[in-house]
Amino acid sequence: MNELKVSPKGRVAFVSGASRGIGRAITIELLEAGAKKVYAGVRNAKALNDLKAEYSTRLVPVLLDLRDDRSIIKATRSIKDVEILINNAGVYEPGGFFSDDTLDSMAVNFEVNVWGLVKLSLSMIDHLKNKSHAAIVNISSVLGLASMPISGAYSASKAAVHSITQGMRGELLNSNILVMGVYPGPIDTDMIRDLELDKDLPQNVAQNIVKGLKDGNEYVFPDMMSKQVGELYLTEPVTVEKQFAHFISAEEEV
Template sequence: MSDLKDFTALVTGANRGIGAAFAAELLARGAKVYAGARDPGSVPAELLDAGAEAVAIDVTDRDQVAKAAAACSDVSLLINNAGYHAGQRLVLADDPDAARQEMEVNYFGPLNTTRAFAPVLGANGGGAIINVLSVAAIAPTPFMGGYSTSKVATLYLSGITRDELEPQGTRVTALIVGSVDTRMAGHVAGDKEQPSDIAKAGLKAMLRGEHVCDTDWMAVDSRARLARDPARYQRGLARLLHATELRTGR
């Protein structure tokens, strides 16, 4: 597992953002790539021109996930990237179903794909799984409450998967990602990382066998501030929630 040219990867949510960046980086480094998306027609032409194969995969649809696993039987790297942020409060939500949908995509989605592809990875020598998470997975983040809850669930899923699949040699790396210049983070002010940099950091961490990787400055700084003073860090997140409400009138 020292290089990427020997990998065959399936990337969920590969039609834009971090997922598309993972697909592009893998292709550039010689890997075979299945670019997964709910609508395979939305996979960028530049990825297809570079050799990616578009695959229909809605991670919340177990039947479709199973079909993808059967069709992509040579996969040795699964990248669980597809995600959803509803932009709702958790307890004081306008839409009480928003958190359930976030959990379906961000937790049950990776669980579905991991269950379906675990035998495929085992048959292909063990391989690896990368779960794309968030700084919202390392501390309760009230301005993205349902998203934060779903991401910490997948952080735990990562560790449990690693232990369960250890006998077949499957590595699992969870990525703690800060603010990235993607559509999902379009409402976030301040400096943002480029998706390509996150993809490069994530692949490097996977090749090194890291269990959890803070991929960027914001992730590293957030973990450090949380370690120094957890209560102060949490109060700061709460202030961000209420400041946002004042600006938006919610």
């Protein structure tokens, strides 16, 4: 196992999807942890005006739309000094596999959560390999470990992120790059504000991601629910699958 530790202190990071939710919280936490500079990938630079006023030149908004290949290429040309890549940007499009909207839901989830992540990572990998210490942090989900029926398409996209993370880790074994998979449970963000679930805070997720970088962790379960799921998944993955299926079924019966 790779035991590379990559503290953000004095380093340059790039966070995709940094305008709100977990991405915004990660951006702030990296800066508070002493990052030299954080490039914040956003679709609207004005969304970070308040943080820019506080952190000045240490925060650099970068226009990025993971649905647009030209946007990815343009953004990564200007951030060659990045040492920590946080693949955070994602969407949540609900739906299972047997509905009228299945294919559309799959397409939306995979376009950003999977293809966007892969394209951004490919654009950055040569820059990261040139650093003495570097990290790729992929935000998956507990739903990437076991699917929930009402979120089947989203779960599938996050399962792909989980598999991609494992593949990256294998390819970069014994390299200078730590590959971390992050598996949040329900977090209090705009993306899932309509779901009736107990939710943890984005700030807690961000703090545990930064701690994971400092400790060199390859798996991070950053909130209350995910810690419980993670412990069970590592020993009994089939049990997690059955629990998730039962949970949704019970909710639908209410």
